[in-house]
Amino acid sequence: MSGDGTRSGSWLDSLKHWFDQEPKDRDDLLDEIKDAFNRQIIDVDAWRMLQGVLSLSGMRVRDVMVPRAQMVMLSAGDSLADTLKVILETQHSRYPVTGDDKESLVGLLMTKDLLIAYMRDQVGKLENLSSLYRPVFYVPEGKRATELLREFQSRRLHMALVVDEYGSITGLVTIEDIIEAIVGEIDDEYDEADVHILQMNANTFTVKAVSSVEEVNRFFDVELDTEVADTIGGLLVARFGRVPQTGESMALGGLLFKVIRADRRRVHLFKVSLVDEETLGHGE
Numbered sequence: 001m002s003g004d005g006t007r008s009g010s011w012l013d014s015l016k017h018w019f020d021q022e023p024k025d026r027d028d029l030l031d032e033i034k035d036a037f038n039r040q041i042i043d044v045d046a047w048r049m050l051q052g053v054l055s056l057s058g059m060r061v062r063d064v065m066v067p068r069a070q071m072v073m074l075s076a077g078d079s080l081a082d083t084l085k086v087i088l089e090t091q092h093s094r095y096p097v098t099g100d101d102k103e104s105l106v107g108l109l110m111t112k113d114l115l116i117a118y119m120r121d122q123v124g125k126l127e128n129l130s131s132l133y134r135p136v137f138y139v140p141e142g143k144r145a146t147e148l149l150r151e152f153q154s155r156r157l158h159m160a161l162v163v164d165e166y167g168s169i170t171g172l173v174t175i176e177d178i179i180e181a182i183v184g185e186i187d188d189e190y191d192e193a194d195v196h197i198l199q200m201n202a203n204t205f206t207v208k209a210v211s212s213v214e215e216v217n218r219f220f221d222v223e224l225d226t227e228v229a230d231t232i233g234g235l236l237v238a239r240f241g242r243v244p245q246t247g248e249s250m251a252l253g254g255l256l257f258k259v260i261r262a263d264r265r266r267v268h269l270f271k272v273s274l275v276d277e278e279t280l281g282h283g284e
Contacts, residue, residue, distance in 0.1 A: 030054060052182035061148055062141040064181050065162045065171035069245045070262055073098050076106050076130065083129065087111055088200070089271055090246075090260050094159050096172065097133060105161065105169070107133025138163050141170055149178045203274045206260070209233025209267040220274075222253040232257075233267045243267065251275070 033050050036042050042050070074083055074095045087095070092111070099106045113132045139148055139160045152158065152175045162171040196211040197219050207216065213226045213235055229235040236257055237243055239250060243266060249258040254275070261269035 049183055056145055056149075056178070056181050059145040059181060060141065061139055061143045061145055061160075061162055061173055062170070064145050064177045065141065065173040066177065066263055067171045068169055070264070071096065071172055072246055072260075074109055075102070076100070080129070083109075083114075087114070089206075091269075092261075094174075096136070096161060097129075103169075105136050106130070108136055108159065109133055136161055139173070140165070145178055145181065148173065149175065152178070200271075205272045207232060207257075207270045207272045209236075209269060220255060220272075222255060224253045232270070236267060236270070 030051065033042070033054075037044065037046075072086065072090045072092060072095065074086060074097045076097050076099055078086075094111070095109045096105050097107050097109050098104065107130070109129060109132055113134075114129070117132060137155070137157055137160045139151075139162055141162045141164055148160065152160075157175075159172060159174045161169055162173055164170050196208045196215060198206045200206060209232060211232045212230055213224050213232055216222070216232050217224055217226070224232075224235060228238045235252075236250060236259075239252065240248070243264070244250070244259045244262065246259050246262050249256060251257075256273040256275045258271045258273070259267055259269075260271045261267070
C-alpha cells in the first residue's frame with residue numbers, strides 16, 4: 001500500500017510541477033516553444049510562425065513600415081502615359097498620389113480601378129484620374145502593429161500611410177508587411193517563381209534581385225563579377241555599400257540597373273537598360 005501511495009504521490013507531484021511551470025515572461029515562453037520544437041511536438045514552420053507572432057506583439061508600425069524614401073508615389077499632375085509607365089515598372093497594386101506640393105496626398109490609386117476604367121473605355125473620357133482616387137488612411141508610427149492588423153481587418157483595408165507626431169508622412173504600411181513579420185517574405189501576385197528576367201521592350205528588362213550573377217551574365221552576354229556575391233541583388237548591394245533605395249541606379253558592365261522595388265532589408269526588382277559605354281561613362 002505504502003508503495004502505491006508513494007507512486008501516486010510522485011505522479012501527482014509531477015503533474016502539479018508541470019502546471020506550475022507557466023512562462024513568466026516572453027523569453028520564457030519562447031524557451032517553452034523551442035522546447036516543444038525540440039521534442040517534435042511542433043514542426044519548424046509552426047515554431048517560426050509562433051516566434052513571429054510573439055515578435056509582432058512587441059512591434060510598432062514604424063518597425064514594419066516601408067520608409068518614405070522607399071515609397072513609390074504618383075503625382076496628380078502626371079499624364080496618363082507617365083502614370084502608366086510608373087505602374088508598369090514597379091507593378092504595385094496601390095499607389096499614394098501626391099498633390100502639387102509633393103508633401104500632401106490627394107488619395108490612393110488602385111491599379112485595379114485604372115484597369116477597370118480602361119477596359120470599360122472610360123480612361124479617355126476622364127479629364128484626370130481624381131475620380132478614381134480612394135481615401136487615404138493615416139496611422140501614427142507608434143501604433144502597435146497588432147492593433148493595426150485588427151484595424152485593417154475590421155475596416156477591410158490593405159494599406160495605410162504612416163505619420164509622425166507632427167503629421168509628416170514617414171512611410172507606408174500594408175497588411176502584407178505585418179503578415180510578413182510573422183511568416184516571412186511573401187511573393188506577390190506579380191512574382192513568377194521560375195522567371196527571373198523579363199523583357200519589357202528592345203532595350204529594357206526587369207530582373208529579380210535573386211537572379212544569379214551567372215544567369216545575368218549569360219542572358220546579357222556580360223562579365224559581371226561572380227566572386228563578390230552569388231545574386232545580382234547581392235552584387236549591387238555590395239557596390240552601393242548598403243541596401244539601395246527605390247529609384248537609385250548604378251551602371252555595371254554595360255548595363256544600367258535601376259531599383260524599382262525594395263524594402264528596408266533588401267532589393268527585390270531592378271529595371272535593367274542596355275546602354276552603350278559612352279552613355280554610361282564609367283561602368284563596373
